Amino acid sequence: MIGRPAYQRVADDLRSQIVSGALPVGQPLPSTARLVEHYEVSTTVVRAAIKKLQNEGLVYGQPGKAVYVRTTPDQSRDARIGLEDLARDLSELRDEVSGLSGQRSPSDVDELREEVDELRRTVGLLQTRLIDLYARTGQPYPHDEARRTETGERRRASGDR
Amino acid sequence: MIGRPAYQRVADDLRSQIVSGALPVGQPLPSTARLVEHYEVSTTVVRAAIKKLQNEGLVYGQPGKAVYVRTTPDQSRDARIGLEDLARDLSELRDEVSGLSGQRSPSDVDELREEVDELRRTVGLLQTRLIDLYARTGQPYPHDEARRTETGERRRASGDR
DNA sequence: GCCCATTTGTTCGTATGTATA
DNA sequence: TTATACATACGAACAAATGGG
Numbered sequence: 001m002i003g004r005p006a007y008q009r010v011a012d013d014l015r016s017q018i019v020s021g022a023l024p025v026g027q028p029l030p031s032t033a034r035l036v037e038h039y040e041v042s043t044t045v046v047r048a049a050i051k052k053l054q055n056e057g058l059v060y061g062q063p064g065k066a067v068y069v070r071t072t073p074d075q076s077r078d079a080r081i082g083l084e085d086l087a088r089d090l091s092e093l094r095d096e097v098s099g100l101s102g103q104r105s106p107s108d109v110d111e112l113r114e115e116v117d118e119l120r121r122t123v124g125l126l127q128t129r130l131i132d133l134y135a136r137t138g139q140p141y142p143h144d145e146a147r148r149t150e151t152g153e154r155r156r157a158s159g160d161r
Numbered sequence: 162m163i164g165r166p167a168y169q170r171v172a173d174d175l176r177s178q179i180v181s182g183a184l185p186v187g188q189p190l191p192s193t194a195r196l197v198e199h200y201e202v203s204t205t206v207v208r209a210a211i212k213k214l215q216n217e218g219l220v221y222g223q224p225g226k227a228v229y230v231r232t233t234p235d236q237s238r239d240a241r242i243g244l245e246d247l248a249r250d251l252s253e254l255r256d257e258v259s260g261l262s263g264q265r266s267p268s269d270v271d272e273l274r275e276e277v278d279e280l281r282r283t284v285g286l287l288q289t290r291l292i293d294l295y296a297r298t299g300q301p302y303p304h305d306e307a308r309r310t311e312t313g314e315r316r317r318a319s320g321d322r
Numbered sequence: 323g324c325c326c327a328t329t330t331g332t333t334c335g336t337a338t339g340t341a342t343a
Numbered sequence: 344t345t346a347t348a349c350a351t352a353c354g355a356a357c358a359a360a361t362g363g364g
Contacts, residue, residue: 031328031330051331061331063331065330067329
């Protein structure tokens, strides 16, 4: 039971199915009971995973009916890159980081490095979106320069490797 | 029992306390047990409310310690935040992550955990600024409301249960 | 119109793991 | 070691909405 929490793994799996097209837009997800059977976890875990995807804006639920796929991340990115996407990606990023902070065993270092790699890709993607967002607002993106400005309480060195 | 769900009412109350300054930045929220006593609800409701505030970026939890107030919407508004700040912070974030991926020695696990902690705070700060950016563009930050827009709006007033 | 099964959403109580002090 | 606290997880119950007899 090491690694990310179960509900995050279920959410990841469902999200990947949405991205891959295995769960098309408009399609209902399997019911909570079905997902409990399939993933062999409790209803709590499935509910938490669904809630997470709802917070990300990928799916929406209709009481009495089902939970439906709203969009795919790729679709929304191609269609209209905006603050919403940044917000969603940032939300995912925080979940990843909070998951990272839980690990500590030396035997998990490899897995941790793997997740940090993923984290780095995510941050890069975020920056790409921000650049695009700049373009849409008419302002030029301040490449490289303008780093290390005031803000006072910035983190102590620690980086720069 | 009427009106909004209990966990949303608890979240609303805590949020208003943060905005009003009754819960200053950096201050720990009462523990889950205390909140259970005060609001006379179950731990599930309190946990859901905390989770909601965490998703909104207003608070962050530290296992074994407490849940702390990260910021208030008003405070971040005074800071004059724009896309440039987001870009700069994102750039720094990328630097931190790329530095992290280089580490691998088991003896550095402690230090690595420390930096991941820092990383988590940075991501939270990013989200706070993004929330403010939303406010200044006039749009509301998409927490988890504004669903139901698919079915042709049911229940707009939220008070019918 | 009324019952009934299914499904989402909410709430309860409890247990366990992990982090902090 | 002990105690407190957050985070995750399990199981159960109920309300509300939906749709089919």
